[in-house]
Structures are given as structure tokens and as C-alpha cells.
Amino acid sequence: MKGTRRLAIAAALALLTVLLAVAAACGGSEEAAPPAAEPPAEPAPAEPPPPAESEPAAESEPAETAGGSGLGSEFDVASAGDVNLKLWWLGDLEAPGIEAWMDQMIQDFQTEYPNVTIEATTYDTNTWIQTQQTACQSKTGADLWYNWSGTWSLELAWKGCTVPNEEVLAPADIEANANVQETIWDGKGWVLPLYRFVYPIVVNLDLIEQAGLDPNTPPATWEEWTAALAEIKAAGITPIALGLKDGFGGEIAAAGQLEKQWVNQPDDIKQLVIDGDFSTDPGWNAWLEKMFELQPYFNDDANSLTFAEGLALWQNGETAMVFGAPGVQSVIKAAQDAGVNVGLMRMPPFDDGEWAESLVQTGQGFQVTQWSENKEVAGAFMAFLQEPENAAALYEATGNFPATSNWDPASASSPTDQQMLEWLGEKGDAYWAANYTPVDLDVNGTFVVFQKMMAGELADAAAAAQVYQDVIEKWREANPGTVENFQSWLGS
């Protein structure tokens, strides 16, 4: 009896061993790959090699033709055979109205090229990063996907999951889109922006007037601005709407308005990430001090509201101002349609960085994946989206400014849009500062700092700056390869 039990146990153990061996073998593909050099200085030449440090994979080799690259708008899509293109994106979650526009674009493209079928799948913003990471891990999924600029898209480029614009687009397509600064790395662009988000401060001028202020004279200095906020508050009106529960309100206030003020160029932020000290950096501390100065002027329930719920306070006429966020044009239009007198302003400067007075902008667009077997067609579709009539239709559908120079800014239909475009061209470009920092600095830095400030749990700017420093030290330790990637990103 004992013998048979032993045998049964032995059989079970043998089965387990076999399964473990199978599991190890199946999961061992990563180890089986050639040893990884430190990306991106010498990235792993696994198959296919990461694009930036190695020759493009054979299937994605740009096909040179006379007079052009043969890519993007120059690619002969009709000759590509039957193609099923998978497009993953966030649709209306990012830009209300864009899904209807994209449906039309897909229909038009498929009509022009009956050999192509495009399947667009919409994902949720909250699961977007893991969706992309999982696809990258398994080398399957979309042919092209939506992405934000900066680290969001470059993280995937550094992991070898996407190909640069230069491998899928004609030089003319790339030249027609000047908004690629945020994703230039290794001399190449890694996202082709489709539209730009801009970040003004949106003002309910009726409430400004109600507070006894002149709605036609926005404050020009920091002192004037805080004095105006105090007067608005004294009139019983909450000056600025903020929702921090999901963290995004803090990011929008920081990256859209405050962080940029000390910045001269993107490398200032990258260098701080690589080896700077957030706790002692004067520029970083300066904006945090201003954040504390603004604290009394936010709605007192900011921590228990999501960003959207905070925005709703402004939309319901309960606050005088709100920091502009993605989709600001549609928010403005809805308010105007409801009879609100809407004005715009820029955060008055308090520091002397070259970005201080500029309106922050950031480009969103598409990347083509490394594993796609239809890179050229994906590139052609990206170029198609940027054609003049399609860019104009995008503006009509969403109110967002198309990133391509194929779109004529003079066609902007509302005074607020014209105002924003004027500001964009006036003081030079300023970008979304959080695009040059790791996600961790957002989630465990900015989200936390704003929430703690509103809860009265941070003593001052120095304590807030220390939170950032603690986060970045942990991040550097956990991500030595990415620190090197940031290093190689300097000067791009």
C-alpha cells in the first residue's frame, strides 16, 4: 500500500517536473535571445533588432524609388495585396468627436484602396499602457497605435516595439508635420502627431465681472493674478476648479501651467531626471512655491473629485476658472453654446525660463509597431490622415488643432481658437513637461504632491520637492537602462 502511494506521489512529482520544464522552456525565450546590451547605447540585437541602434528589419526597409522614398503618401497601396490593418487607439476618450471622423477616414481609405481593410479598436485610457506593454511582450497586436508624445511613446521605442517615422513615411510627410519635437530621439521621430492639445486657462468672464473685476483686462503678472484670485474668492466664488482624486488634475496644473516656467529647453527637464536633485533645484522649487500660493484658491473638495468632476464645477458655473485640458475646445464651445461668456488667459510668468510665457502644447498621434507585417500600408494611412481635406475635417469634428502644416490655421473658426493659435506662434514652443519625465514621477510625484497639499499634509514647497527627489532616486535605481535612454535622448 505504501509502495503504491509512493509511486503515485512519484508520478505526480514527475508530472510537475515535466510541466515546470515545459513552462521554463516556453518562458525562456527572453533568455534565449542574444544578451541585451544596455539600451539604447548598445541595445539587444534580438529579432528583429531594436530600430534605433540597428539596421531596420528587412521587411521594414524603406523601398527607395526614383524621386522619393516610396513610403507614406508615396507608397503604392494598391499593389500591397490584401491587407488587414489593425489600429488601436483611445478614440473619443482623448478627443471627443474623433471616432466619427476616423470612421469616415477608414471608409474613404478603404474605398480608395479596396484591398485594405482597417479594424479600429478603442481601448480605455486606464489600461492603455499595459495593453501596449503586453502587445510588445508578445509581439502581436496592432499595426499602428495611438500614443502620446515624449516618454510615453519613447519607452516603447526604447523597448524596440515601434519603428521610427522615417521607416514608414516619405520625407515630405515628415516635413509637413513640424510638431515632432517631443518624440525626436536618435535623430528620428517616433510618433507622427495627428493633433495638438493646448493648455490655456479657461475663464468664465461673467463670474469675473460678478466679482467686480474687469473681464477684459486679464492679470499680467503673478501678483496681479493672485490678487484677482483673492478678490474672486472674497466675492464668494471659487476661483479655480480642480479634481485630484484620479491624479490627472494635478498633472494638468503642473505640466500645463506651472512646471514649464523655469524651463528653457526639454534637456533642462531630462537632465534633472538623469542626475539632478529635485529637492534643491531652484526652478523646480520655484513652481512648487507658486503651487502652494494657489492652494487657497482651489475648490476645497478637490481631493474627493476626479478630474472630470472638477471640470464639471466650472461647466456648472461654480468656479471662475479651470486649467485647460485635452479637449478644451469642445469644453469652450459647449459653454459658449450655453450662453457663458468665455475668455482665455495664460498663466502669468513667475520665472524666467524661455517657456515661461508660452502656451503649452503637446502632439498626439500614431506609431507603427515593429511586428507589423504591413508597415508601409500603415504609414500610407498615417499620411492619408494628414491630407489637407482630412486635416480640415479633423478640426471640424473635434476642434483640436491638426498637427500637420497641411492644415491652415487661418481656417480656425472661433475667436478663442484664433487666440490660442496666436499665442502658440507668439512666444515660441513650450511642451508638456511631463512628457520628459518618467511616469513614476507623475504618479508618485505630482499626483501625491497635489493631493497632500490639498489635504494640508505637506508643510511647504521644500517638502514637496523632497517627494519628487525620493521618487526619482527610487526610479533611477529600478530603471538603470531607462536612465541611459534618457541620457541618449539629451540633445535630440
Place this chain on the structure above:
Amino acid sequence: MPRIPHPAHRDFMRLRIQPWLFCAPLLVGVALVFLWPLVSLFRYSFQRVGSGYIASEFVGFDNFRFIYKDPLFWKAIANNGTLLLCVPILIALSTILATLLFDRVRGWRAYRTFVFLPYIVSIPVVGIVFGYLFQKNGLVNSALGSIGITGPDWLGSSSWAIWTIMAVIVWKELGFGVMVFLARLISVPEDLFEAARIDGAGWWSRLRHVVLPQLAPAILFYAIVETITMLSWVFAYIYVMTAGGPGNSTVVSEYYIYQQTFQNTVIGIGAAAAVTLLAFVSVLILARIWLTRRVEALGV
């Protein structure tokens, strides 16, 4: 001439080996579903995980060292520890409510339904509803305000948020305990209660000397299940109600794993935290098995 197997050998094959062979496909399936992810988890916990194109790198115990010196990880564990306070509260409330329902108070069937209802509502729905109710200017504080009490920022203050979540968890999980205890009480021979009544035992005496001893196995089962829940099954409450905030004050170990793995994409560190959590929970499961055997051995 063909060799005829010995009858004993035939029996052995039929009785001992054959069942395993029949079960083998299912066992393989189950092992692949459960064992493979576990093996991968352990493997990742010792790696700096790459991508489909960048090879992973073996880093020994670095990931574990990282999390053990990360104050946020310990904060997360401490929050799980705080949530463990739900367990005695749940046991006490479940015992009282189950006893009252067992006494068949007027309308007990309706009460039983009401008590159990929260348990079948999905956690995200509960989280969203209570998220609204507990806003600083939400319904709860409006109600308190109407009687002259200024309510706190239930979910927006670091000192209140974890306790508010605890209250919601207790509200949601209570129904399960009541049902488990009630089912146990119904299975107890009526003679015991009858004898206690004849002996003049009051409600409290019956609770202490009859109900509680009879409930012991159910209490033990419920305590262990809820303990495991508080350690590794509260992510949805946190994700929906506070997203770990304000200021990371409600981050629990599951949320920490989520942050590291999916937000910061340091999969190895997330895996190391998951292995640590798994170890904690495994110890509790072993404790449960040991305690159950002890209780059975004592003949309770």
C-alpha cells in the same frame, strides 16, 4: 506464447495508475493554468524584465531588496494590516446578526435578504456609489450638515480615507458572514437550544455557551477567508474609490503591485512584491489548515 500479467499487477494498474492516466489531461490543463503563471511570476521576480525585443536580465534578489527598502511597499503592507481590523468587526457583527435572524425575529426573511444584498453587488458599483456618497460635499456630509455636524473629507483626507474604505468593505462583506453563520446555526440540532432554554439560559448565555461554540468552525473559516480577502482581494475597492490616494495613503499591496507592473512597467519589481504577498497568504492558508485540524481534533 504471450506473457499474462500477474493478477496483482493488473489490479495495481487498474486501481492505482489508470485513474491518474484518466485525470492526466485535466491535471496538465490545471497545471498549465495555475502552475505556469506561478513559475513565470517567480522567474520575473529575479529579472529585470525586458520586452519582446530586449532580453531580460537576471538580477538575483535586487527586486526583493528594492521593495523591502521602499517605504511605499511597507505603507501598503501596513494598510493591509489596518484592513485586517475588518475581520474581528465582521465576525462580531455577523455573529450578532446571524443570531438575531436565527431567533426568527419579525420580518427576518426580509432582513436576511437586505443583509445579503450588498454581497452580490459588484465591487466597482459599490466603489463608485460610495465614492459619490463620501465626497466632501457629497450626500453623507450634506446629511450630517443638516443636523449641524461638519463631516470630514472621507476619501480626500489621508487620515480618514483608509477607515472609510474599511467601512465600505465591512458593509459589503457582512452579508457573506451572516449567511455562513446562519447556515451553520441551522445545522445545529435544535435540542441544544431547547435544553439551554429549559435550563433557563437567557439570550446572552445561549450566545456564549451554545451559539459561539457551535459557530467555531464557521468563524474560523470566515476569519481565514476574510483575512485573505483583506490581504489580496481589495484592489477593486482601492482602485475605484481612491486610486491609492490621497497622497498614496490608501495604497495596499495589490495596488503597489499594479503600480509597479503596469504604471511604472518594472515588471520584475511588481513580481517580487507579488511573490512576497503570495508568501504571506500561503502562510495564512497553512495556518487555516492547521487550525481547522486542531478544531476538528478538539471535537468542536
